[in-house]
Each structure stands twice: as structure tokens, then as C-alpha cells.
Amino acid sequence: MSMLSPPGVYQKRQEKIYEWMFQEGISLIMIEDFEGRRNQAVRWLSGQPGDALLFLSMNKCSLLVPWDINKAVRCADVDTYIPYEEVDRNPIKALRSAAKELGVPNGSRVEIPATTSYPHFLRYVEELSDFDIICHEGGVWAELEKSRAIKDEAEIKIYRKVSAMTDEIINLVEKNVRSGKLKTEADVALFIEHKSRSMGCEGTGFPTIAAGPERSFGIHAFPSYTGERFGGSGLSILDFGLKYAGYTSDVTLTFAAEPLSKDQEKMISLVEKAYKLALAEVKNGEPARNAGIAVDAFLGRHKKTMPHALGHGIGLEAHEAPSLRSRAGNDWILELGMIITIEPGIYDPVHGGCRLENDVLITENGAEVLTNSRIVRL
């Protein structure tokens, strides 16, 4: 069991799903976390950091089918295991074996991942005709998404820690870019990689984007960092996250170096105003898209458009629920305990890009800003 989570945290989460299964009459659930079909719900429910199938049965048993049994024994808090080799690395065989091991009777309702491809779904139904195979987007997947969106005490504690480490790195990067110690995009990105490990993080939560003035116009610069100058005259963007105990922070700084054009100054000013506006809109009980709508309207009045969502939940994945997207169909309501990013940005092929992103926790007093990212003037 992970040393970073208090005892019982995984059982408590499993318990919640068992209750849901009982209410819905679902006998067995399979969650898949393999290459091409990643789902961090496996780690959230068991502590197992990937490359495994997790089964939960209505009689409150958890069974893991890991690729690497040694890793599972160290990491996972489950009742029992079947090595993946033993079922020929075949999810359908794994499901049959797990159902047998967990005493799931024929005819039972079994939920498989909503991401199961149509051709695979046909195979499940054909080969497991003695079960009632269910594959839809609501059900346990909606339940898991919602549960994971609202962080529990253990998770909020982890976020306070990873946020403090993120701030420490923000300060060091600012200092070292100012002093000229970090000159290129790669200097900055690799400094973060190095520091993250020496601080005890698993690493970075996603590929760091360090884009100097020539490349910052890209929403997500490609490649994510190069040997080019970072922090030269104009706008440079740094978007990174630290991954600690599985959970990632996600912040973006813009470095604005003189001389700046009038257009660049205007971009900075608009992004800072949009950021403040968004923070004020983010409240417990409010539709998550409202902040997005407010920012879109504000930028629209200044003839600018933001080509991405205002923010998103963070957690074991860099992008989780809720979305702060302004579009119709985004029905998320902000709730206490959600941790989201606020990240307004404007991009221009000539003037470059400007984005400001921090992580915030929804509390009874509105948005508590956890990280201290900012626009840095050089």
C-alpha cells in the first residue's frame, strides 16, 4: 500500500463504489489501465499505478490483474490478485477468471469500460454470453468521474504539498531566468525535471511546455521545449506540473521581457483581468461554464478569442472533471472540494502568446488559490 496515503483510504473509495453497485444491481465492474486504454481510476481505487485490470464485485471484493505482480504487491491495496500472464493477457479471459474467483453467478450484470471499442464490445458479448455485459457512458463511469472530481481529505493534503513544491520551483525558475542561469527552453524544462525528483515527486505531470517568444503563439508549443532562447524580448510561456503521490499540479507563467509592443502589453493586461474575473466567478454551487462564459464575453468585447477552455479539474490525471468550458452541454456544477485550473490565454502568430494559470480549491469562501503562478516582468 502506498506510504503516502493514510490506511483505509482505498477501502473507503472501494466501499463507495460497492454501495453504488448494490443500488444499481451491478454484480461486477472491470476497470482497465493499459497502454492505449488508460484509466487512473485503477490507481484511485487501489493504489496500483497502472498496467492492470481492477475488478470490484458486489460482495465487496477487489481483484487486481497486474502486468507486473511485484509492483502490484508493493503498491496495491486489494483483496486478491491474478497475474495477467495467467489469463494470457486477455481482458475477456481475465473477466471470466475474475468472475469465477469472486463468485459472480451467471446471468449477472457486468459493467465493462465505456471506452471499450465497438469491435471489442462485440467480442465481449459473444464470448461472455452467460453474463449481461453493460457498456455505456453513465453508470459507474459517471460515478467515478464525479467522485474523483471532488477531492477527499487525503487528496487535498497532497495538493497542499504539491502546490507548495510547485511554488518553490516557480520562485527558483524566476530567479534563475532573471540571473541568466536558465537561458534556453530546455534549461528551464530540465531544471524543473531535476528539481521535481530531488523534491521527492514522481516527476512532472505532463510534458513541460517551455516556449520562447518565437514559439509562444502555439497553444501547446511543439516540440514542447527545444534549445531555443527562453525569456528573450517578448512573451515566453512556461506550462508545467509536478506529480506527487500520483497527483499533478498544473500552472502556467508568462515571462514578459522588454521591449514589449503595445499589442503585447494589451494581451498581458487582458489576460490578467480575465484571470481575476474568472476567480470571482468560481463559486460552490455555480455552473462551471459560467466563469468560461464570463471570460469569453470579456475577451470578445476586446475583439479577442480564447482557443481553449478556461480550465479543468486536476488530479491523478492532468485533465479531469469538471471542465470550465463555456460551451452548451457542459453541465458540471462546482462543488466543495473540487480542484481546478483557471487559465485564460490569448495567442497571436505575430505577438506571441500569454497565459496565466493557477490551481484553485473550491471552498465555502469561493476560490482558494493554491499556487502562485504569475506574469513575470523581465
Place this chain on the structure above:
Amino acid sequence: MSMLSPPGVYQKRQEKIYEWMFQEGISLIMIEDFEGRRNQAVRWLSGQPGDALLFLSMNKCSLLVPWDINKAVRCADVDTYIPYEEVDRNPIKALRSAAKELGVPNGSRVEIPATTSYPHFLRYVEELSDFDIICHEGGVWAELEKSRAIKDEAEIKIYRKVSAMTDEIINLVEKNVRSGKLKTEADVALFIEHKSRSMGCEGTGFPTIAAGPERSFGIHAFPSYTGERFGGSGLSILDFGLKYAGYTSDVTLTFAAEPLSKDQEKMISLVEKAYKLALAEVKNGEPARNAGIAVDAFLGRHKKTMPHALGHGIGLEAHEAPSLRSRAGNDWILELGMIITIEPGIYDPVHGGCRLENDVLITENGAEVLTNSRIVRL
């Protein structure tokens, strides 16, 4: 268009798919490369490095729906674009718009990704009832997989270059571990990150695994590298790849430092023998599983098992076709121009792990070893 590929390389690949479409009577194909549904076939066919939908129509037109239009204009070699925003970031709307733009008549056969989830598939069929929506695992997906498995001239040229760079890094890492300049797992991994960029690579092809003697027993150590000692007494594993022009190398070294136990010496000897055996088995026209079967049998005679496949194709993805898995059902035949890894390994919770991996090109003279990874004695 990418400066690293000769003009016409993408059109040539598209042409091959158009021909296939004509033969099969498919009017439109959609390929998706977004978060959670990655498919490097988009880059292979157009040069666009991700975050886009690619449509190919029977009348030989290519249409890209990119998330970041600025990136697409710089990178992609296609006939026309529709910004993703314009179709509300909705793949079904994108398909409808693309069909209209490309003049695909109602009732036509349209192939959507074989990875499309069952719930999404139902939506495609419902919302696009005026087309014949096809979603299966053969069809264009098998064609693309096979085409990508056999590298063309441009790709082999890239592999000669990325292999040479990989060898240069292998030599530098060996030198610096010997001298004590690189002491920890993070030292080694970050040295590679840094060098890869200064050599002009996009970065590394997958997270570098640097596992010292205490952690090398894991097939893929987790976290992939830490601040722990690398190269101390016993067996340390280094598994990395460089990504150049989109293509990744994939090599593994084992560092064996005195004093070594008799068991560890035996593991090294078996892995080296298995590696040589595999190289001799890898031949144009042979079933790809034969080498895997030979290695499994050899290790079995010494009461060892290898918990992973003997190797796999590499390319724009770290894992491509063909697989060298020994299991029944692996029907791949080795062909001229395939580039694969050969990577026998043995793992033991007490003695650690030993793996040796190089990249080889299938030629008329058998396996041409492209990289120079090895067991390093310290």
C-alpha cells in the same frame, strides 16, 4: 511541411491509402489523434504531430481538422483544413463537415476509427444515418498498421540517424557512469533528456527507465527514475529512446557492477545468449513469433521465464507492429524494411533485473543491428 521529410513523402503514403479505398469501395476515412484516442497514423500520413482529425476521401483529397491551426499550417501536408473550433470540437460534426467539403455523397461507406467506443459508435450511427458507418478492426486500420510496419526509404534514413545519436548517448552514459559523474537514476535520465535536445531530437520517445540495483527487478520500474543510486553493486537497467523527426529508438542497457552473485552472473549470461539466439532467428519471411518461441524455450530449459514479449516494431510510436510475442495468434511475418526491437530480459525480486535491447532492421541478409546497446561491466 516537415523539413525533415523529402517532398512528396506524405502524398505518396496518402496515395497508397486512396488506392486501397478505391479497391474496397470506401468513400471517406476518418483518423483521430486526440488525447485518449491517439493514432500516429495522422502524422504518418500528413506530417501533423497530433491533436487533429484527418480525413481522406476517395476522390484523393486530404482534409485536416486541427486543434491548433497555426501548428497545422506549419507542419501538415494536406489539401485543406477546417479548424476544430468551427465544428464545436465534435468529431461527428467534423465528419459531416468534411464529407460535405470533400463532396462525399449520401449513402457512401465511411470508415471511423476501430478504437471508437461502443457508446460513441451508437451516436455516429444515429447522427450520421445518411452514411454507411463502418467500424471494424480490419479494413484501413490493418492496412495502415502493415504499411507503417514496413519502413520506407525516408524512414530508414531517419532511423540510421537516430540510431547513431542513440549510440553516441550510450557511449557518453557509459563513460560518465564509469567516471562517477552520473551517480543517480535521475542524473542518467536527465543527462539523456538534455543531450537529446542539444542533438536536435524532439526529446525522448517514452519516459526513460533508469532503475538501480534495488529497483531493477521491475519490468518497468515505477517511478521510472528517482534520486536513488544508479550503477552500484548489482544490476542496474537503463531503457531509453530518442525521438527524432517523430521516430523513436528504443534500447536497454544493463550495468553490472561488482561484486555480482553467481545468480546475477547466470542471468547476464542467459540474457546475452538469448539475445544472440534471437538475432539468428530474425529473418525476412519468417513468422515473427518464432524468435520469441526460441527464446522462451531456451530460458525455460534454464528454469527462467521472460514476463514480456521478445520485441516489437518501433516507429512514430514506441510500440508498433510487428510483435515478436511467442503466443499463438501472433501472425506477423517479418518483412524487409521492418524495424524491430530485440529485448530479452529476466527479473528477480532478490537479484534484480537484466535486459539487453537493440533495434534491428530486417534486410536480405537477416537482422542488421542498428544500435549498440550492451551489458556494461563496472
